Amino acid sequence: MTASTQRMVFFRMGIALAIALMGVGASFCNEVQRRPNVLFILTDDQRWDALGLAGHPHLKTPNIDRLGKEGIYFRNAFCTTSLCSPSRASILSGQYAHKHGVKDNFTDYPANLQSFPKRLQQSGYATAYIGKWHMGEEDDSPRPGFDWFVTHKGQGKYFDTEFNLNGLKREVLPGYYTHVVTDLAEQWLGKQDGSKPWCMMIGHKAPHSFYFPEKKYDGAFANVSVPYPDTAFQLSNKPTWIRERLYTWHGIYGPLFDWRKKFPDDSPAAVKDFEAMTRAYWGTLLSVDDSVGQLLQTLQKRGDLENTIVVYMSDNGILNGEHGMVDKRTPHEPSIRIVQLAKLPKRFLPGGPKTIDQQVLTIDLAPSLLELCEAPPLEDIDGRSWVPLLKQDDAPWRKSWLYYYNYEKQFPYTPNVRAVRTDRWKYARYPHGDGSPDRHLAELYDLKSDPEEKLNLVELPEYASVVREMKSELAHVMQDVGLGDGMDPMPIDEGVKQELPDQKIR
Secondary structure (H helix, E strand, O other): OOHHHHHHHHHHHHHHHHHHHHHHHHHHHHHHHHOOEEEEEEEOOOEOOOOHHHOOOOOOOHHHHHHHHHOEEEOOEEOOOOOHHHHHHHHHHOOOHHHHOOOOOOOOOOOOOOOHHHHHHHOOOEEEEEEOOOOOOOOOOOOOOOOEEEEOOOOOOOEEEEEEEOOOOEEEEEEEHHHHHHHHHHHHHHOOOOOOOEEEEEEOOOOOOOOOOOHHHOOOOOOOOOOOOHHHHOOOOOOHHHHHHHHOOOEOOOOOOOOOOOOOOOOHHHHHHHHHHHHHHHHHHHHHHHHHHHHHHHHHHHOOHHHEEEEEEEOOOOEEOHHHEEEOOOOOHHHHEEOEEEEOOHHHOOOOOEEEOOOEEHHHHHHHHHHHOOOOOOOOOOOOOOHHHHHOOOOOOOOEEEEEEOOOOOOOOOOOEEEEEEOOEEEEEOOOOOOOOOOOOOEEEEOOOOOOOOOOOOOOHHHHHHHHHHHHHHHHHHHHOOOOOOOOOOOOOOOOOOOOOOHHHO
8 A cells, every 4th residue: 555545544534533523522412402401490388289280279370280290290299397498498408407507587508508500500501590589688699509690688579679680780670570580580591592401490489478469360369268277276186386376477366467457356257367368379379370381481482391391399388277377387287298390301201291199308309400410419418319209100218207497586486396207197296495395295197087187196095106106206217317316406495475576577
């Protein structure tokens, strides 16, 4: 072979190799681009049953329902602390509150703490947060982990909230909160060119108190009768603190988040205030449903819908008259159960849409999303990925879990709570905080026969063995998350008080 021929052969081999490498590179780029986008929609204080898909008799949410009908409906989803800031931090970090450190509504998410948005950003995702952050009451500055961050101080307002636009400027954006954050989200999406996968989180104000629907939904439920629930009056076997709470800020005879102007009022006629409050709560969610429909349509137009994980969930539940209470914090079902739905790209659900009945927790979201997005996992977390449940109905899963809450001086209506829930049983105790014997009656419920928790079984002799088993299980789940003997400091329970909380933090 002549030198000229050799050069020609090597030249052709070089071209072939270059073409092959280009193909590999293109394949790699396509694979990177196939990493799913993430749209995470978070509501504030939405009950698990405030959803058409959950069988609500009056509230229709077709767009939100679509996510569960076409994807996953988590029928038994729960928060680990029913309080906004701690729960939001658990969603981001996969950790219980004693680990991430956000134990109340006045503590910001630690700047150096891991989170699933940080991990996605580090692995090549464009990231954004738009809406209610609600960690660090007076700070609206951009937070680590997000390329674009838009929020406001405190709770925000249903109308005409002042937003901090990524630290560039503060501006009152006129209009109804739900639609303002939806428009801001669409503006950010419009700047994504497909070169990176993206993760966008939207934090709605709705349906947090004080409830104000937009004008077109103001009278949507005007003809719906809303009596106090039956359990409001079945308190004879409940702890004394629940009865003491009746006439407080968190009781059904109290001010009902300003819907009752003259209080306390336990007259039968006062139910009209409870009706007005509940109707307004439902009304705010109709706008959220519109928002979800608008965002899904936008994703469809962009060509992103089939490669986007859309997660919809609430940070915690809320009591609406059950056991004579409003608000959250307590270990009862309406307080701890949340909405959770997820529409996934079809490759993650080869068997089609499904309902998951296993108990999933707020702390499970971070590891699940990171696994789906092929990003490195977070370390030292308490949650676990529910991705195996998508593939195998009987995949190994938790049989019990810990719920807790710490007494707040600013909201002195709920004692310290330490509770364990299994598929059938719930046991809750209320420690005083100083190591002395509990001063409140514990609660035990058979959720299979009594899902509304009407009958407290804790003092019935025939359930003594169940009480012993559940006490042991509570100790086990506490030990499992690092709260064994001597490792669980808590505030002193100063008792239920009648004064209203400070106007600034309601």
